[in-house]
Amino acid sequence: MQGKPSWALALGAALAWLPLAAQATPATDDEVERLVDQAFARYALPGMAVGVIQDGQVVHIATRGKLAIDGDRAVDADSLFKIASNTKAMTGAVLARLVQAGKLAWDDPVIKHLPQFAMHDAWVTGHMQVRDLLIHNSGLGLGAGDLMLWPEPNDFDRADIIAGLAHLKPVSSFRAGYAYDNLLYVVAGEVAAAAAGKPFNQLLREEIFVPLGMTRCQAGDWSPATVGNVAQPHYRSGGTHVVGRRDGDWEADFPSMAAGGVRCSLNDMLRWSQVLLDPSVVPGWLDATQRRALWTAHMPMPISQRLRDWDNSHFYAYGYGWRLSDMDGQWKVAHTGTLSGMYSSLALLPDSRNGVVILINGAGEAARTTLMQALLKRWTQPGAGLDVAHYADQLDAEAGQARAAGRSRPDTAAAKAVSGRYLPAAQGLYRDPWFGQVRLCPQQGQLQWQSEKSPRMQAQVKQLDGRLLLDWQQLGEDADAWLQLQPDAVGVWQMQLSAIDPDIDFSYDYPDLAFTRIADCP
Structure with missing residues (x-):
């Protein structure tokens, strides 16, 4: 047109x-x-x-x-x-x-x-x-x-x-x-x-x-x-x-x-x-x-x-x-x-x-x-x-x-920190074509997620009812995200994020992120 x-x-x-x-x-x-x-x-x-x-x-x-x-x-x-x-x-x-x-x-x-x-x-x-x-x-x-x-x-x-x-x-x-x-x-x-x-x-x-x-x-x-x-x-x-x-x-x-x-x-x-x-x-x-x-x-x-x-x-x-x-x-x-x-x-x-x-x-x-x-x-x-x-x-x-319709942020207070030894094969450096590189690596005995180009996006990886989540250290809790890790058909690990809060500010553009593992943790 x-x-x-x-x-x-x-x-x-x-x-x-x-x-x-x-x-x-x-x-x-x-x-x-x-x-x-x-x-x-x-x-x-x-x-x-x-x-x-x-x-x-x-x-x-x-x-x-x-x-x-x-x-x-x-x-x-x-x-x-x-x-x-x-x-x-x-x-x-x-x-x-x-x-x-x-x-x-x-x-x-x-x-x-x-x-x-x-x-x-x-x-x-x-x-x-x-x-x-x-x-x-x-x-x-x-x-x-x-x-x-x-x-x-x-x-x-x-x-x-x-x-x-x-x-x-x-x-x-x-x-x-x-x-x-x-x-x-x-x-x-x-x-x-x-x-x-x-x-x-x-x-x-x-x-x-x-x-x-x-x-x-x-x-x-x-x-x-x-x-x-x-x-x-x-x-x-x-x-x-x-x-x-x-x-x-x-x-x-x-x-x-x-x-x-x-x-x-x-x-x-x-x-x-x-x-x-x-x-x-x-x-x-x-x-x-x-x-x-x-x-x-x-x-x-x-x-x-x-x-x-x-x-x-x-x-x-x-x-x-x-x-x-x-x-x-x-x-x-x-x-x-x-x-x-x-x-x-x-x-x-x-x-x-x-x-x-x-x-x-x-x-x-x-x-x-x-x-x-x-x-x-x-x-x-x-x-x-x-x-x-x-x-x-x-x-x-x-x-x-x-809230009555289920459109509210679930309670994540019971989430527990994930050990730095969790799922070692999935740990490493990941890259998204537009957002760049992030780390999913152990730090002080716990698994941490950190962006290379957006330093305030640093999170502790936690687990709740069998699901992984990112608990941001410098952002409000409304920005917290579910973390999905899964190998593709040839065994290369992929990472995706999704919002925990259904009313999250849309600028937390998790749906457009698609990370691929590119290297081991340094």
Whole structure:
């Protein structure tokens, strides 16, 4: 299939702009504070920053908690957070600026700018366009290859990521449907860099941060010690939040930058939102054609039952770095971000120039979901009294139903460490075509699993009810994996991983790993 499918053109034309719905005056600042307090307390968050925009103006800012739960510095509106996949909208905007400047076109073949780019299928390689990199239609599985991006930091670079794509087998036809990916956003950043002749972090500064006045945002190499006021990530352990990997004095450029590597403050993200809602804030920054391109429905997405029940949604689609939907008859443009102990959420109601930004430095998926929903409902369903508690109770009910249906993480507390003498024939060095080499070798009398290029992926091998599992030493228990070892037809040992938790973050891309034993333990 060449070019943009006809259904995408029709859907984009029909849904790019929805009619203005009747608006109501939002609740008072006291109610915003109450909703923020509800989320902060219910989920025992380490820190958060929330901003509300009405009619294009910032009308309320609320901050809670600390940069690090074991420290003294309070979160404020200038504190830096990882915005994670909210970076994707910035990557789309950089490309839009380059299209506007005539340095590339949305329908340029990717190989025009990156001749080394290759997918598993040669036809897809030749026909993938710049626009395809942004809309999750590649045919790859959900989160394919994400283990080259995180857990961070690791030793994969962008050349490794581009080379690894050729080894990732598609699970559907190119442009046939939606499956969220991150690797192709890394490719998109490299396309932008090649077209402009500048590193992507420089493009972010020149095309977005500087002209829009986002003075605290950081990308590429930077010094947290010099910049200061940086929120630290947190994970849940034993029912409470603990600080995860702390920033050092210097943070190196991460390969995932274009997919999710930017850090910004609440003030920065509110400024970003204002510019998107109102072109007159920074005249000429992005013309009407490119603004429309960013928020056009390029790829239909499945509508979940929750989206139907909560928002009365009738369409759901992906733009260039944005999710587009209808919420109680109003047009909604939004995205979320999740990365290494931080959560972000940004949602806009463009027709009324209203919006909300939420930044959290802990395990905050449910908190951002419930708080964003409650804050937006003040405009889309005023007077309904749908607060954080209402939505939190619904999420708890969903979780209970999942447990009753057997869709919950099994209890692995009784798992026992495996001796270093276990199954000696299977021990050794293994290699996967895109992830690289791992060790399955004895260490201090016990069998250990360790990645060569992703050092935080180090696990103790344990056994539970006759099954082997990997108990990660530096990752949350939600990431734990079953380990399968089996010789092939000629006696060469093969290794595969699968998730223990059925609701695991899809970026733990275990299904695409296929390890073959290549050598003995050193």
